[in-house]
Amino acid sequence: MPEFRKDPVTGRWVIIATERSKRPTDFVREAVEIKGANNCPFCPGNETKTPPEVLAYRSNGSAPNSAGWRLRVVPNKFPVLGIEGELNKQGEGLFDKMNGIGAHEVIIETPGHDKTFASMTEKEIEDVLWSFRDRMLDLKKDRRFRYILIFKNHGAAAGASLEHTHSQLIALPIVPKRVREEVDGARKYFELKERCVYCDIIHQEREHGVRIILENKDFVITSPYAPRFPFEAHILPKVHDSCFEEAQSYEYESLAKITRELVARMEKVLERPAYNLMIHTSPFGEERNDFYHWHIEFMPKLTKVAGFEWGTGFYINPTPPEEAAKFLRDAAV
Amino acid sequence: MPEFRKDPVTGRWVIIATERSKRPTDFVREAVEIKGANNCPFCPGNETKTPPEVLAYRSNGSAPNSAGWRLRVVPNKFPVLGIEGELNKQGEGLFDKMNGIGAHEVIIETPGHDKTFASMTEKEIEDVLWSFRDRMLDLKKDRRFRYILIFKNHGAAAGASLEHTHSQLIALPIVPKRVREEVDGARKYFELKERCVYCDIIHQEREHGVRIILENKDFVITSPYAPRFPFEAHILPKVHDSCFEEAQSYEYESLAKITRELVARMEKVLERPAYNLMIHTSPFGEERNDFYHWHIEFMPKLTKVAGFEWGTGFYINPTPPEEAAKFLRDAAV
Numbered sequence: 001m002p003e004f005r006k007d008p009v010t011g012r013w014v015i016i017a018t019e020r021s022k023r024p025t026d027f028v029r030e031a032v033e034i035k036g037a038n039n040c041p042f043c044p045g046n047e048t049k050t051p052p053e054v055l056a057y058r059s060n061g062s063a064p065n066s067a068g069w070r071l072r073v074v075p076n077k078f079p080v081l082g083i084e085g086e087l088n089k090q091g092e093g094l095f096d097k098m099n100g101i102g103a104h105e106v107i108i109e110t111p112g113h114d115k116t117f118a119s120m121t122e123k124e125i126e127d128v129l130w131s132f133r134d135r136m137l138d139l140k141k142d143r144r145f146r147y148i149l150i151f152k153n154h155g156a157a158a159g160a161s162l163e164h165t166h167s168q169l170i171a172l173p174i175v176p177k178r179v180r181e182e183v184d185g186a187r188k189y190f191e192l193k194e195r196c197v198y199c200d201i202i203h204q205e206r207e208h209g210v211r212i213i214l215e216n217k218d219f220v221i222t223s224p225y226a227p228r229f230p231f232e233a234h235i236l237p238k239v240h241d242s243c244f245e246e247a248q249s250y251e252y253e254s255l256a257k258i259t260r261e262l263v264a265r266m267e268k269v270l271e272r273p274a275y276n277l278m279i280h281t282s283p284f285g286e287e288r289n290d291f292y293h294w295h296i297e298f299m300p301k302l303t304k305v306a307g308f309e310w311g312t313g314f315y316i317n318p319t320p321p322e323e324a325a326k327f328l329r330d331a332a333v
Numbered sequence: 334m335p336e337f338r339k340d341p342v343t344g345r346w347v348i349i350a351t352e353r354s355k356r357p358t359d360f361v362r363e364a365v366e367i368k369g370a371n372n373c374p375f376c377p378g379n380e381t382k383t384p385p386e387v388l389a390y391r392s393n394g395s396a397p398n399s400a401g402w403r404l405r406v407v408p409n410k411f412p413v414l415g416i417e418g419e420l421n422k423q424g425e426g427l428f429d430k431m432n433g434i435g436a437h438e439v440i441i442e443t444p445g446h447d448k449t450f451a452s453m454t455e456k457e458i459e460d461v462l463w464s465f466r467d468r469m470l471d472l473k474k475d476r477r478f479r480y481i482l483i484f485k486n487h488g489a490a491a492g493a494s495l496e497h498t499h500s501q502l503i504a505l506p507i508v509p510k511r512v513r514e515e516v517d518g519a520r521k522y523f524e525l526k527e528r529c530v531y532c533d534i535i536h537q538e539r540e541h542g543v544r545i546i547l548e549n550k551d552f553v554i555t556s557p558y559a560p561r562f563p564f565e566a567h568i569l570p571k572v573h574d575s576c577f578e579e580a581q582s583y584e585y586e587s588l589a590k591i592t593r594e595l596v597a598r599m600e601k602v603l604e605r606p607a608y609n610l611m612i613h614t615s616p617f618g619e620e621r622n623d624f625y626h627w628h629i630e631f632m633p634k635l636t637k638v639a640g641f642e643w644g645t646g647f648y649i650n651p652t653p654p655e656e657a658a659k660f661l662r663d664a665a666v
Contacts, residue, residue, distance in 0.1 A: 001415050001418065001432055001433055002413060002414055002415060002432075002433030003430050003431070003432065003433050004430060004431045004432070004433055004506075004507070005428065005429070005430045006428070006429040006430065008427055008428055008429070011510065012510055013507060013509070013510070015413055015414065015433055016433075017413065018433075080335060080348055080350065080641075080649050081335055081348065082334050082335060085334065092558075093537045093541075094341055094530075094533055094534065094537060095338065095339070095341055095558045095559070096338070096339040096341070097336050097337060097338045097339065098336070098337045099334055099335075099336065099337070100334055100335030100336050100337055100348055100349075100351075147645075149640075149641060149644045149645050151639075151640030151641055151643075151644050152640060153639045153640045156637075157637070158637070158639060158640070159637040159638070159639025159640065160639075168640070168641070170641055170645075172645070172647070173337075174337070174346060176346070176644075176645035176646050176647050177344065177345055177346070177645075177646045177647075178644070178645050178646025178647075179644075179645060179646075181646075197427075200427055201427065204426045204427060208426075225425075225428045226428070276639060276640035276643055276644075277640065278640050278643060278644035279644075280644070297643075297644070299643060304489075304490070304491070304492040305492070305638060306484075306486045306491060306492025306493075306609060307482075307484030307485060307486045307491070307492065307501070307609035307610065307611050308413075308482060308484055308501070308503055310484075310609055310611060310630075310632060311482045311484050311509075311511070311512075311609075311611035311612075311613065311630070312480075312482050312503075312505070312509035312510075312511050312512060313509050313510045313511025313512075313514075314505070314509050314510075314511075316413050
């Protein structure tokens with residue numbers, strides 16, 4: 001019998017196919033193949049092909065916008081939002097609109113064109129996390145912004161248009177609906193219990209163990225109870241913390257380690273899948289709170305979203321999270 | 334300058350790229366190619382390859398589950414939900430679950446393996462609409478169900494696993510979150526204005542004309558003001574009506590005509606795109622109301638949903654709806 005399961009934070013139901021569940025090899029998809037640097041605008045030496053950098057980590061005192069960087073952050077050459085101007089909210093009959101103000105930046109994570117989080121060093125991934133933090137703290141000074149989403153699209157099937165490994169950042173003047181739902185869901189739970197729902201989940205999941213993928217001293221990675229997608233994974237700090245950008249330096253180190261391990265296992269079990277990774281953190285102005293718990297969501301791209309999902313917001317997940325967690329736990333790399 | 338636009342019913346914001354907007358030929362995708370019948374379980378003569386039919390339209394008095402049908406509805410051979418049993422709501426620590434009770438049926442729309450809504454006759458599409466109605470009215474008798482979603486996935490990229498043209502129906506014991514948001518949004522607007530928000534949209538859009546794709550005496554097709562996807566289209570009855578299954582027979586006739594015309598234009602302008610089509614109607618038990626207006630959503634599959642969309646619920650649409658509507662208006666077929 002399939003099961004309906006409810007996400008305890010957002011209240012979203014999913015359908016888990018518990019009977020004819022799909023194993024990693026059952027999914028029809030293509031492994032992400034990296035074809036080669038070929039004029040890649042993100043490769044060292046091609047710095048003029050991107051807008052001037054807003055941040056770079058350089059070990060040897062090399063000049064800005066030239067080779068010699070370990071990591072580089074640049075405005076997106078084709079931004080979905082514009083950085084200049086005012087919001088200018090307007091009506092259009094019964095409709096509402098405003099100027100597309102925001103920041104859209106690209107984090108070029110390493111000079112190595114063909115690296116992935118699995119082949120980068122822990123130190124390189126730690127640098128990436130620090131760059132996320134540095135850019136968030138800087139953009140936060142801009143009073144127009146209410147939220148920053150940091151995300152990574154890996155592989156064309158997950159929406160990546162360039163293959164050189166990179167993340168993106170979009171700063172928004174409004175708190176997105178999906179974020180608002182999650183934060184409000186966590187707040188409601190707190191009002192009822194005076195406890196953080198994510199802290200409760202971590203406690204319960206560590207006790208049961210069946211949905212735990214990985215754990216180190218600071219972080220735990222779970223297959224969530226009601227995941228929208230097969231092999232979805234959440235990386236959560238063990239100690240309550242409401243925002244990513246104020247984590248401690250030992251936490252970034254610890255997070256780099258466990259993230260690298262997760263991606264390596266995903267690459268092994270699912271044969272280099274395309275994936276999306278997103279940081280979920282508190283909106284600006286309410287960064288420090290007792291109810292929301294920042295975390296990272298990792299979603300391999302194995303299934304297609306179709307009419308049923310678009311029409312209902314329900315997701316059909318052909319792999320129970322308990323099985324996904326077991327595959328990933330057992331896949332030592 | 335890109336624009337944020339807000340959906341007036343759900344409150345969902347989208348980002349519309351107003352400057353470097355994408356024309357139909359800018360999208361990278363494959364046309365839907367129909368390869369051939371080759372043992373297709375939906376073709377006439379193969380009736381034993383599906384579960385026994387629950388409805389069939391037969392012109393010549395042919396026997397059930399044999400050839401001779403114009404349209405056939407069968408339970409899905411691999412249902413995502415099971416029809417037998419009770420809901421049995423249960424807790425699992427802080428989590429909630431229930432049995433996956435529901436109906437999952439397939440509407441085999443025509444015996445012709447390689448037909449699409451553009452090559453089927455108006456009468457054939459009208460039959461399809463009647464079968465949707467007949468199945469909804471029948472399944473509504475089952476008191477366990479609260480909502481039925483009827484949808485069509487056309488092409489592998491849109492999630493279709495069999496190419497013989499078909500729609501699907503899923504009956505659910507809960508009103509999905511996405512439906513609830515839409516119905517509640519419409520209710521709130523009604524409470525404020527004592528008017529249906531969709532009726533107001535239709536009125537305003539017909540006056541402006543820029544987002545109108547097609548119109549006949551009973552229906553209007555618009556590019557919505559804040560569409561998530563390029564070339565998204567909504568088919569709305571002109572006269573207020575809250576549920577699909579109680580429409581008049583002349584309306585099904587009229588809807589068949591305009592739907593066929595829309596799909597033909599989409600196939601021309603976008604070169605046979607994969608697409609999803611969903612009927613949005615009122616939940617059971619509140620079918621007749623003044624605030625919700627049933628409609629059909631049509632979404633060609635031209636872009637990929639990536640990390641930004643998953644993380645925020647915001648969508649980035651590279652084609653302004655005004656331009657999409659013009660392309661479709663101008664594409665006489």
